[in-house]
Each structure stands twice: as structure tokens, then as C-alpha cells.
Amino acid sequence: MATFLSAGDTAVAPAAFHIMMKPRGAICNLDCKYCYFLAKEMMYPGSRFRMADELLEEYTKQYIEAQRVPEVTFAWQGGEPTLMGLDFFKRAVALQQRYRKPGMRVHNAFQTNGVLLDDEWCRFFRAHDFLIGLSIDGPQRLHDYYRVDKGGKPTHHKVMHALALLKKHGVEFNILTTVHAGNADHPLEVYRFLRDEAGARFLQFIPIVERDNETGYQEGEKVTDRSLTAEQYGEFLCAIFDEWVRRDVGRVFVQIFDVALAAWSGNRPGLCVFEETCGNALAMEHNGDLFSCDHFVEPSYRLGNIQEIPLVEMVGSAFQRKFGQDKRDTLPRYCWECEVRFVCNGGCPKDRILVTPDGEPGLNYLCAGFKRFFTHIDRPMRLMAAELAARRAPANVMRILATEEAARQRLFATAQRNDPCPCGSGRKFKQCHGRNRAGTAADGAVGLSGEIAGARAHQQQREGRP
Ligand code: SF4
Numbered sequence: 001m002a003t004f005l006s007a008g009d010t011a012v013a014p015a016a017f018h019i020m021m022k023p024r025g026a027i028c029n030l031d032c033k034y035c036y037f038l039a040k041e042m043m044y045p046g047s048r049f050r051m052a053d054e055l056l057e058e059y060t061k062q063y064i065e066a067q068r069v070p071e072v073t074f075a076w077q078g079g080e081p082t083l084m085g086l087d088f089f090k091r092a093v094a095l096q097q098r099y100r101k102p103g104m105r106v107h108n109a110f111q112t113n114g115v116l117l118d119d120e121w122c123r124f125f126r127a128h129d130f131l132i133g134l135s136i137d138g139p140q141r142l143h144d145y146y147r148v149d150k151g152g153k154p155t156h157h158k159v160m161h162a163l164a165l166l167k168k169h170g171v172e173f174n175i176l177t178t179v180h181a182g183n184a185d186h187p188l189e190v191y192r193f194l195r196d197e198a199g200a201r202f203l204q205f206i207p208i209v210e211r212d213n214e215t216g217y218q219e220g221e222k223v224t225d226r227s228l229t230a231e232q233y234g235e236f237l238c239a240i241f242d243e244w245v246r247r248d249v250g251r252v253f254v255q256i257f258d259v260a261l262a263a264w265s266g267n268r269p270g271l272c273v274f275e276e277t278c279g280n281a282l283a284m285e286h287n288g289d290l291f292s293c294d295h296f297v298e299p300s301y302r303l304g305n306i307q308e309i310p311l312v313e314m315v316g317s318a319f320q321r322k323f324g325q326d327k328r329d330t331l332p333r334y335c336w337e338c339e340v341r342f343v344c345n346g347g348c349p350k351d352r353i354l355v356t357p358d359g360e361p362g363l364n365y366l367c368a369g370f371k372r373f374f375t376h377i378d379r380p381m382r383l384m385a386a387e388l389a390a391r392r393a394p395a396n397v398m399r400i401l402a403t404e405e406a407a408r409q410r411l412f413a414t415a416q417r418n419d420p421c422p423c424g425s426g427r428k429f430k431q432c433h434g435r436n437r438a439g440t441a442a443d444g445a446v447g448l449s450g451e452i453a454g455a456r457a458h459q460q461q462r463e464g465r466p
């Protein structure tokens, strides 16, 4: 495979960068229907798909050396990294200790489908403080929609077993949930399952936008019917946010909500997808090939091989820097003029397959969903950001909203027929929310239909209005 680096390519690597290592390449013991990585197997015909020990050592050494900050995170992914066997990771942590700079903190993050986890794996994870990312798409029927094994059989019971093991051994974990055509219309079922039955405290919701083509590369504008729609994504996030912001702030952490709060507080979103530029989160294949990003493991984005070109040179190359800056430099004017651009930044370039209403290419497939969600959360986010600025807990937002809600209910309950409707529509109460009040003779004698009031209040809350 070609590399894009030339002899004169100036290397200015960032002070810190992140590599997602795939020691077993695309090899996996499951056959999740939406997986974007299984097709990468075709890039290495005849390979054993096993990272060699010498390569592991070279990578560990260079990766640590290249970081000009006092900590480093080794991220293991796949394919399925447990297929390397536990001894590989024992060697990995030993090498990390050997090459660690004085005072440097070394972390390990490990993404798995959980199928092969047992007590021994979990004892190891606990002993070495691994952070485990476990993939669960919701309760059984929603998880098993696409997450099946090589024989097409369901896998939910296996991942729940893995979860129980992680908890038993006190291993830190977060849950990665993909949102797709099969579960996107069931946000609360998914969220409540993860919160109440899985007992998860750290959640990530990853939208599935899967290109429909033969190569598995980021080519063409068609997406598969497993992909969710932008509208589904927006509604999915809004529904979960509405439940979270009323009862779970400070005890359940949802990545995109944290990202949003950072942005509303005037900080950088902290997740490449929502940053103005990217390019500092790369991916390495089992043979040492380095790619611009985990979502661009394809020949056009291969930077070279760590056995031939120093890692720091590839990461700092003009090609890679341009890759990251293009995220901002190719943003359509429509996005620059968007009121939620400060948090969205146009989303991930891999999903920018639409044209804007004025005909400019490069609009994100999920735009309508981003807009819906980020607009919807504006007011609660402002409240939380204000609490943070005053050095108080963002969780206070729950009390503030509950107090407002109670006041709103009182207004509805006492409104007279000819009063302006408390919903703020500008119409009289009797022509708006009072329309269905049972009995019309005695103003205020009969409360507004609970259902209608509830539905309207809910709608208002969803619109972020007081
Ligand atoms: S291409 Fe997307 S996923 Fe990759 S680094 Fe950029 S924003 Fe992140």
C-alpha cells in the first residue's frame, strides 16, 4: 500500500495524540450487521491478523516517547481484542512499565463485545486498572436486532454475563450503545435498561451511519437501511435527555450531554466529532500500518508503517494535519451560520454526505438531528452552565426544573377561561389548554385535563421553553 508521506514532509506532531490499536485487525467472533470494521479484513489478504511481539514493543516505545504530556492512554479495539489472548496484554502492560517515562501515568482502555470475558480476564483488568468499554445496544430484543454471532445467533445473554463479571471484580466500565434502525425508536427503553438493569453510570450513544457500497470505505452518498435517520437520532437524544435532566444528573453520565455542557460552559467539546478540527485520534492496524482515523482505515488514508517511518513523523505529517484541519476548512457556510455550530462544528467528516439547502456539499447526514437536539437542550444547558460558573453542582438543574414545573402546574390549575393561556400561546385559556376542561361554568373549578396539561408541559419542556 502506498503512503502519502514524502521525504520533505515536515513533522510537527501535537503534544498529545491518541491511537486506537487493533492488534487482531478486523477479526471478530461476532458478526454485528452494522459493523464498519469487518470489511477491513479484505485490505490484508493472507494475513494472520496478529500483532507480533516485536511490533508491540516498538509501538509501545514510540507511542510513549511521542507524548509530550505526563499521561498516555493505550486504547485497544478491533475487531475483538480479546481474541489476542490474555498473555498478549500481560506483555503489553509489562512493556508499558518498561518504557514509561518517570512520573508518567499510563492508562489502558479496552473495547470489547464481552463474549470471551471470564474471571481471569476481569482479575487482570482490575489489577491493571483497565477501563472497559462494553457494547450493549439495549434490552435483549433491541440488542439482538443486529448484534449476532457468526451463526446469526443472539448474544445479549453473553454480554450480560460479561457485565456481571466486570461488576463482580470491580472493573471500571462504560457502555457503548450504537443507535440504529432497530433501536432508535425506543430511547427510553434503551436508557432505562442501561441505567436500571445494567446498572451503567457512563454511557455513549453512537449513531450508525453506514455507507452502502461494496468497499466498506467512506465513499458514495447512500446509507444502508440499518442506519438511523437524522430525525430519529435527534428524537432519541431528546427523549433520553428529558428523563436524564429531571432525575439523573450527577449520577448517570452520557457522553454527548457532557460534551454539550462543556461547550455551553465555554470550553472545548472534548470529543473529536464535535471539535472544530480533528486529526489527533488515529488508528493502527495489526501490522503497524497507521491511518488517519479509525473511520478511515482505507488505502487513501494510510500514513505509513511504524516499522518504516517514525510514529511521530506520521502523526505530525502535513497530510495528517490537513486531514484534521479540513474538518473546519471544508465546513459549509450553512454550518458557519448555524446557531448551534459552537457545539456541533458540523459533526464527523465521515458523515458529511449531504448538500446544504443552498447547494454546497459537505453537510452532515445527521444535521437535522444535531439541530433538533442541541436546540432542545439550550435552556437546561444554560442553567447547568450557570451553576457550574457559580461553583455549584450542575445537578441543581433538577431542582430548578421541578420548581418551575410545579409553578406551571399551579398556573394551569387556577387559570380562568378568559385568562391568557399559561402556555404562552397568546390565546385565551378556553381556546387553548382550557378547551377540554370538563364543565365550562365554573372557572378554575375543574382542573385542566391532566393528560393534556402533561402532554403540553412535556412538549414545552421538549422545546426548552419555561
Ligand atoms: S474523522 Fe470523525 S471520528 Fe475521525 S477523528 Fe475526525 S471527527 Fe473524529
Ligand code: SF4
Binding pocket: 334, 335, 336, 338, 339, 340, 341, 344, 345, 346, 347, 363, 364, 366, 367, 368, 370, 371
Ligand atoms: S446542526 Fe447542522 S448546520 Fe448546524 S453545525 Fe451541525 S451540521 Fe452544521
